[in-house]
Amino acid sequence: METTRQSKVSRLLQKDLGLIFQQEGRNLFGGKMISVTTVRISPDLGLAKVYLSIFPSDKSEETLEVVRMNTKNIRRILGTKVGKQLRVVPELAFYIDDSLDYIENIDNLLS
Template sequence: MESTRQQKISRLLQKELADIFQKESRTLFMGKMVSVTIVRVTPDLALAKAYISIFPTEDRKEVLKQIRIANPKIRGLLGRRVGKQLRVIPELEFYIDDSLDYIDNIDRLLNQ
């Protein structure tokens, strides 16, 4: 179970990462729409796992690869935004959130 501090930092990071992805999507991610679905922070606040959804879903592995390459730049932009609230900016790890694909698949199966 996450502490209140972890939850607050998770929400802050999610909001700021979403804003960064919105502004940088044209240059970094080949014009794909990237949204941050959830951010989980470890108890020591040293690592943040960000789950992202990519639309359109074609080439999402390539977009994830570009995001991981741009990780230092993204962390730097994040640090400038939340540097006053956090003493140490957590390391970022990005994962694809496929829950929307799963929901779509279940919906399609139920409507057959």
């Protein structure tokens, strides 16, 4: 059960991380299209699990490793954006959201 505070913070982080990936995507990730699908935040607001959808999906593992290597830089940029709204910027843990690949696989099997 997610509290109101958790849901507000997760929506804020999702919006701002989406902007960061949109603006910094060319420089850091080689032009891959990365979108933030879901952010789940811990009850103490100290850890945010960020689920990313990466296009093209064939190189998603490599792109995720690049994102994980740049986690400190992404968190710093996020801190400048949400510094006035949050007391502590949460630690970021990135994961691949493969729900779109799963849906595509089901569609292929049904047709």
